[in-house]
Amino acid sequence: MxxxxxxxxxxxxxxxxxxxxxxxxxxxxxxxxxxxxxxxxxxxxxxxxxxxxxxxxxxxxxxxxxxxxxxxxxxxxxxxxxxxxxxxxxxxxxxxxxxxxxxxxxxxxxxxxxxxxxxxxxxxxxxxxxxxxxxxxxxxxxxGGLRIGVSARLAKQALADLGGVDVNEVEEVWHGLSVPYLNLFAWLEGHGEKPERKPEALFRSVMLSTPVENNDLERLEPEHYAAEWKWDGIRVQVVAENGIKRLYSRTGDDVSGAFPDLMDAVQFDAAIDGELLVHDKKGGTGTFSDLQQRLNRKTVSAKVMEDYPVFVRVYDLLQEGEEDLRPLPFEERRKRLERFISELDPFRFDLSPLVEFSDWHDVDDKRKRPPHPVIEGVMLKRWSAPYMAGRAKGPWFKWKRDPYTVDAVLMYAQRGHGKRSSFYSDYTFGVWTGPEENPELVPVGKAYFGFTDAELKQIDKYVRDHTIDRFGPVRSVRADRQSGLVLEVAFEGLARSTRHKSGIAMRFPRVSRLRWDKPPAEADRLESLESLLDR
Known part of the structure; x- marks a missing residue:
């Protein structure tokens, strides 16, 4: 011990x-x-x-x-x-x-x-x-929840380093193993056979993209790449083999039990890669806030399934029957996928559309003005690339739209965890609403990253110096038109929310800048966010 x-x-x-x-x-x-x-x-x-x-x-x-x-x-x-x-x-x-x-x-x-x-x-x-x-x-x-800065993927990489094998080999056999992994360690240390993938419908290691940075695209030819929309959902893998059906998260967790409505529509022998999304009430694509109604549930009621029906927008076909398609180029896999998906339930599985473009400037224009609020950017996929596990640079790029920003006022601060347990590092912020002569702040989000260690110390001191009330580990700080700390907050999107007093929930908020120079009275108003949401 x-x-x-x-x-x-x-x-x-x-x-x-x-x-x-x-x-x-x-x-x-x-x-x-x-x-x-x-x-x-x-x-x-x-x-x-x-x-x-x-x-x-x-x-x-x-x-x-x-x-x-x-x-x-x-x-x-x-x-x-x-x-x-x-x-x-x-x-x-x-x-x-x-x-x-x-x-x-x-x-x-x-x-x-x-x-x-x-x-x-x-x-x-x-x-x-x-x-x-x-x-x-x-x-x-x-x-549970060790909070030691080690992901399951990093632990598997350490196992691969121990045995001198590729981490994807560990991923391939992982779901056929049981604690305490005696046969896994025996194989990695050279005194046992590689564990067999006996269980069916196993997880395949996912292919990941790298962000477009600096001058990446200047070195690439547009005709060598396909473009797709990047949808704001949950990356999943649907695998079915000899009657066994499973839905995996991108990290390989089996989440099938939470989505019985989707699994009932799995009537094939294949492995497909895609994005889990939810239908809105008009039959279109719902927001991530809608999808959250289906996430992290051990059981799901018939009403929830009826109100928030899920589906998969399919990106790739990894296996069809007994044929492993991952070594094929994306262009060939795409053709196979188009034929394959035409036979599936269109309410539960649809094809991720390709985005036509002439050059990188055209892609950039489309990235900045996507046709749907659930789109967070574009994906660029090299036509000749096989499906490779991990995050190799070059085959797949993600080019997300620029984040939105809002100037908000710090309202509450909470102690962090682990190395941050001595600092107030989790911040709730709000914007103004109500009459101009007597407005009030309403919370619109919470952020706990985006600032440097030096800025963390500055905010922590500000919180301690301007505390007006305490609620356990949470402090309320002075925040009015004359006194308050303005934070420039970046976020990926907005959704309507009945759980928040403001009626709005932010997607991926983070502190992008401390506005020591800005009076709190000049922070943004709720109407600005509502108009952005309406657009």
Whole structure:
């Protein structure tokens, strides 16, 4: 357990991708089974522990410490796991364990505990831990969400580095594996066969695009590329094989259960790549806000499916029957896709249209003025390119439209997590509405990135100096026509929202500039956003 705790500590404190990769690879190489497999499952989100919930953890802590003092501690630290690990009292000497349990012992104890025994088992494990780092690691196993700056893809790259194989080979076999991945590590270390892809309808590693930058297009010939609209939905992969049907997210998570209406229309043996979207009430393409009504649900009611029917706008055909089409050039795959999709349910599957253009200036004009509000730009795909997993530069480009901006006033600030737990780094901002002589601010969004570390310190100081009220970890700052901090906020789009007082929700808001020079009275009004939404 101590080694896993040390790994988490070092990953949090290592900013570079290469540094994190080396830490992970060394850990997998030096740690024995099954601990390394359990660590891998925890990092990729595939480790499930149901016996303890965060509320139980708080109750345990408040049994051992004054509740008010603990709430102050939690407020200051910002992260529940970190706060508990720091203030958990050391047990009396006769109650201390002889040693810190291994990672596998911790996981087994928690997974076999009943809901009623869970808190007692967790308390015993925390008492046995030798350090705050070990307690932090145990709590993170329980609560999930490690927040160590490591994605599942990065963990798989570390596995590939361990075995000297391509990361796509790891991706190809991943969904046929089970925790603690004994056969995977045996293969990577050269004393076992490569795991077979026995389960059917497996995920294929997705092909990703790179942004158009600097003078990229000046070195490319327009006739070598096709253009498509870039739709603002969720990238998915629909795979069906011998009656087994699955819908995968771009990271390979099986999300089929949340979209039974779509899966009922899967009547083919193939693997297709596309964008999950939702129909609006007129049968057209709905907004991302509409699509959010279908996301992150374990179950979905008949009414929700009726009000927000989903469909896939198909980009590519990766496999048809038993034939793998990925090595073929995009031009050939596109022809196969056009024939293939003509036989599918048009309400649930439609073809991503090609965009005709004469030169890059023509593409740029179309990018800036797309024909539909759910379009966020254009995709450029080289006709001759095979379907390659990962983000190779050149075959696929994304050229997003320029973000919208608005000048808004900072209203509330909340403490961040992890390295930002000591700073107020999550900002709610608003714009003016009501009569000109007596307007009020209404919140229109929340942003927690886009600023530099130096700017973070400046805003944090401003928040502390201008706080007028406190609500737990949230501070309300002075914001009126005479006093307030104006933020220039960039965002990708707007949608109507019944959950927000303003009636508007922003897509991907981020702070693009601090307007220390601008009086808060000159910030934008809600009417400006409403007119933009209407357009």
């Amino acid at each position: 101590n080694r896993f705790a040390e790994l988490l500590d070092r990953l949090v404190l290592t900013p570079s991708r290469l540094g994190k990769l080396k830490l992970l690879t060394d850990y997998f190489r030096e740690t024995e089974d099954p601990d390394r497999g359990l660590a891998l499952a925890a990092i990729t989100g595939d480790l499930t522990i149901n016996a303890v919930k965060p509320a139980m953890l708080r109750a345990l802590m408040e049994e051992r410490m004054d509740p008010v003092l603990f709430r102050y501690s939690h407020d200051y630290v910002g992260d529940l796991a970190e706060a508990v690990s720091l203030v958990w009292p050391a047990p009396e000497s006769h109650l201390r364990a002889n040693r810190t349990p291994t990672l596998s012992e911790v996981v087994e104890s928690l997974q076999t505990a009943s809901r009623s025994d869970g808190p007692r088992v967790l308390a015993r494990l925390l008492d046995s831990a030798e350090s705050a780092s070990a307690r932090f690691a145990i709590i993170k196993l329980v609560t």
